Amino acid sequence: MLRLSGITKTYPTPQGPLRVLDSVDLELAAGESLALMGESGSGKSTLLHLAAGLDLPDSGSVELDGQRLSALSEPARASLRRHRLGLVFQQFHLVPSLSVRDNLTLQARLAGRDDRAWTDHLLARLGLDGLDDRYPEQLSGGQQQRLAIGRALAPRPQLLLADEPTGNLDEAVADQVLALLQTLIDESGCALLVVTHSTRVAAPMGRRLRLARGRLLEPGR
């Protein structure tokens, strides 16, 4: 499903080049779930962005479904993203001028796969039914993050990439959102790569990896 091999990424900074990822290899099978842990600033988001084709590595390759991302044009990578991937961010990034329903279906509509029954089902599962006509600013934090998860799942992606999906929520709400994410993933059979620095979030995942000083390690060390 997703294969990263020999990934290196360096950012230029005023203090000289900063090597964030150093020969990272990672593989994720269809339907599998993986938690990527690490200190703040260890390069987790960078890795996620490379996996989503939002950025390209300096060296090494990212393959999605056997397609090498660096070999694709920007529009082709964008197309891959809207058809195959779901993205969830720590800051939600909902569109303030769109209603709850329009936000939920945004990516599905972009992908040309708006399915009314599936949307209604998602709305109900996310506990957002009856709120269709509201706007994001009228929702609580937990509701907003649930909406963001729904938006990522609406086009029925094969892989969900979530960057600290509960980082902006308090613990009780975070647990609910997480449980919901887990069930929805199980229901849809979609693979999950979740970035987090919280062991609570990582615990239920099929596999856990830790990123430190640019390298991937097995946890517990």
Place this chain on the structure above:
Amino acid sequence: MSAVMRTTLATLLSHYRPHPGQLLMLLLGLWVASALWSGVQAINASARESYARAEALFSSDLDHVERRDDAPLTLDDYLALRRAGVPVSPVIEGELELADGESLTLIGIEPLTLPGGTPLARQDADAASLRDWLLPPHRARVAPDSLDLARSDARLPPLEVDSGLPPATLVTDIAVAARLLDKGHRLTRLMIAPNRRVDLPSAFVRTSPAAPASPGQLADSFHLNLTAMGLLALVVGLFIVHAALGLALEQRMGLLRTLRALGVPGRTLVLALGLELLLIGTLGALLGIVSGVILARLLLPDVAATLDALYDATVSGSLTLPWHYWVGGFAITLGGLVTAGASLLWRASRVSVLALGQVQAWRARLQRQLRVQALVGGLLLGVAALLWWQLGSQPGQRELALGFTLVALLLLGTALWLPPLLGGALHLLTHRLPGRAVLSQWAVADLQLQLPRLSLAMMALLLALSANLGVGSMVGGFRLTFLDWLDQRLLADLYVRPPADQAGELHEWLRQRPEVDTLLPTRQAETRLIDERGEASPVTLFGIAPEPILRRHWPLLDTLDGREAAWAALTREAAFVNEQLARRHGLEPGDVLRLKASRGVVTMQIAAVYPDYGNPRGEIVLPVSRLAARFDAPPGTLGVVLAPTQAREQALDRLRGALAQRFTLLGDAAMIDQQALKRTATEVFERTFAITRALNALTLGVAGLALLTTLLAQAETRRAQLAPLWALGVSRGRLVGLQLVQLVGAALGTALLAIPLGLLLAGVLVAVINVAAFGWRLPLHLFPGQMLLTLVLAALVAALAALLPAWRLWRIPPRQLLQEFAAE
């Protein structure tokens, strides 16, 4: 449209649902820009259409037949030529005064002999209409625009509409025209088809008339002036558009990044933004063009009066718009929109997906941007200085276009300098303020932060203010000069225009009257001025009587050896030329003129150059006696200077009464007193600049709107910035006051730059543009009152623009401010 494009466009447009103000501001900018621009263009297009009709009529390619001795043509000449087998056709032309002071150009033709293929001849004439034309009560053809005017005169034959005729022109049978114009047996022209080879009797000569100077060419400068004003309004309007687009984009940066992350290709995103621009632009252009046409309807009568007075150009008072006007208006609005939006589209195309949610680092770029602006501004001003110097040293025909380029460079260069200058001033101010003045320090520092967002609106204000001051100074200076000049030129108390056969008698009679001190007879003739290359151009000869009162007052710009010598030379063999003629032909005192006279060519030296404001033509002044002897000029208006008396009004009335009794042919229209003439002249002057002033005021209004919309657009952000101050115990009243002071301060700073710029502008208008456009140069007057007004206007515009946002801030409940504070 693909699903991606459709969804992207809908999502982008959804931004305006919670922000209708931004959409309104965008539409407003487009509307204003295109309304003023297309209004001006509608006026120009309408005028051009009138010129085209006039040209088609008068520059027909028929040849003329003239007498070798240049004597006026008469019916006898016509008959002699026809008897000799020469197929000539007679034409009579003249101005027909209507009862209400209006006049029509009356052309009398002889349809049976008129060669075909000229607009004078009706193309679809059949036997029946020819009979109507030839037999009483005859027929007259008139342009649709002047039908009502012609109907009001009972002397005219039944009217037919002919849309091919220029406005205020009537074509009728030659017999009718001769009677109406009281021409007797005189003919204006004898015409002959150019391809007819005939042997003329020896007393006659055949000429191919040079194309007459078309009214369109003369008035071109006037239209260019209008276009420049329209362009200024367009630019100021586009400033609003640019500000609104920038704001709408900045607020949607996050949205753009989210869309990219969700799989919208960058290309699609830019394309969708472009489509959005196109949609809004089309709407704005439509609104603007419709309003422009309404504006043009309102202004056209004034413009028509001006063109008539300044250039003898007759323009229809009703709008006639060709199809390309509509297309052009659309194109210019959309073109302007693309210009205003291009940099934003470029910015949007470079949005990095990865800066997702990151605040834009525009503050860091600001310093560099200001430096680049100052550099480019300096460059433009340098080019402007070079251009001005060039223009000063080589006057020429292309001066006008170069003059406008110079104005554009000056305006743009200084506008670019405004933000760095304001920034610098604020920087200085922070160091000057005492440490205790905490709030003032905050206000200055905060204004520095606001400056990048305000600067576009301030630039628009700068342009509007300086254009206002520049044009105001030019018009004010012109008014002073013009009124002075009128006083010097209109010396007689009464101007009488006698019929030709009574002129001598009238002159004698007036000389006997005790009320009369001096008589100032005039004569006028048209002839050709021959330059060194032997080319002849039309020129007006004006005869005056060099009486002491004229010698004392007649204004002179340049003489060979002083006034006295110039007048002495005039009474001998010399002549004066007006400024227009001198500039057009590069003449100066001491040069020799070669003029075509009744018998051969005469030469005379130029003794002086005199100012002749408001006259589109080149003119040469001679003593009346010489004009009568050499050029067969008929007697013209007679000026009557009254003897000094206490009861001037009574004396004038007495004289008018006696004149009317003694000379029954003299109607009221043939006697005009000085006051009435001055009134008319001043009226013409005021109308000439009415449009200029109207457009100027509108431009200033637009700049105010730009400021208002900018303030409204950033009101939310401002509230969030002000909330902490409120939380720290600064009252809302105080906050509102601070805001006002900040804005008025910035506007006053802008006005301080607008004053020197406006004066420079006035200098260019007076020394370059007017000279090129009208042929005369005015002295530059400075009006401290106008400069003060610039400051007041700036403060007023800023205060007015700040009023609504301030009022809203004032009205906001504390609870909401608290939320803003929490949100920070």
